[in-house]
Amino acid sequence: MTDEWRGWREAAEAALYGDEGFYRSPLRGPEGPAGHFRTSVHASPLFAAAVARLLTGIARELDTRTITLVDVGAGRGELLTGVLAALPDGLEVTPYAVEVADRPPGLDPRIRWCAEPPAGITGLLFANEWLDNVPAEVAEVDAAGVPRYVQVRTSDGAERLGAPVAGADAAWLERWWPLSAPGERAEIGRPRDAAWARAAGCVEAGLAVAVDYTHVRDARPPFGTLTGFRGG
Template sequence: MVDWEALWREALYGPSGFFTRGEVPADHFRTAPLVGAELAEALLVLLDRVDFALGRPARLDFVDVGAGGGELAAAVRAGATGSVAARLVVTAVDVGPARSLPGVRWTAALPSSVHGLLVGHEWLDAVPCPLVVGPVSHPWLDRWWPVGEGERAEVGEPRDAAWADAVSRVARGAALAVDYGHVRADRAAGRYAAGTFAAYRGGRRVEPVFDGSCDLTAHVALDACAEAAGGDRVLVSQRDALAALGLSGAVTAAAGPGWLAAAERASRIAELRAPGGLGSFGWLLHGVGVPVSSLLPPLPPWRP
């Protein structure tokens, strides 16, 4: 039997792997940190709420897991102001070559202890996992993704373990996973009967190969990740979360010199919140020693 998970892992993270050699998402597909500074702005609002809940500690962490080119970490560092900026320690975690970014620490391993906010932005979708064709009997599949004859699926156990480990690194604060994915109700209904495993190269979807030449990815069972990490948590859409953090996209500037900049900003926010696009991403937020209700108001449950 082919060990697809091992092939996937070698293709991305082996000695000559796609990410190991320094490929970055910006060269292969559009992602929210590339749209503009607005995602970082929203995360800084969330970070400030975490900071307040922690009592404004002497050190405040922001950890970007699966940092890629470091765009998100750099934008958070650049956008921080006042007391938060003075106490903020920004760490980018990625297996690729370290990048020199002002005010950003670079590491290949997750920190052992985080006091602040840990974010895995489109990280879990790049965690390799077994690929199967049904019918298959497996405890994880039986619980989370029943598959019938000829149906394809990805066994999300490695993602569950990776996310549970990441959340466990947060001593106090919050952990946020942002990704495209699915929930059990849709999987059980056969919406994903063809599976979601895919490959991208140079901005285009291509046939998956395991030679390190393309990004290999699959949607994330965020509901399973939520249960694996446990604790106080909420799973909502990016569209709703960004609105709750102050990004509505409305153009409020009057006609004049500021109108064009306001309209451009509104366009970027609209892209981040677009239904069926980035706005349909799931935000899985865990509070650790901090109530999730103090970070986000009640929002509708996520359904991609």
């Protein structure tokens, strides 16, 4: 370990998606994220049934019996498994799981495992609680009223203020999350904007859906939204 300082985006990238990161490390257990927290995907088969109905409706609108379903941030394939079980007869679905972790053993062989969404999707791209896990920079206002990038020390997670926020990041803050009072914080959402644009751009015909936490622009929390949990 060193006293290297880096931005929040880089630190979060390593913590979540590095070789020993939360979403990739085999030390987290074969059950993956579901062993640590639940989303709607894990809580009830009703969620998968709702996605199956949405997919069926898209197929009807597109006048096709052959359709693609892409689950972005698929975990261990729980949602796709549930949707396949809930589909009506006669609808042929090609399911893709987009995930950084390795394919889990015993997964339905119909599910195609990949690191990026396929291009030219005709059907549904579904991202459940994915965008909140796209790492972003954190900014904080200093004593002089200047928004600065927050840096994280590798060795112990301590923070300090770095360079002033500038360029496209500053423009994003001004539009979407303006800061003024010393101590106020924001997450600069440009990487999430770009990630969603790339994912949604893979849909040639059909629908792209993101399900996630949100708040409106005029009610941003003054100290940001990042929250950590230990032991569930």
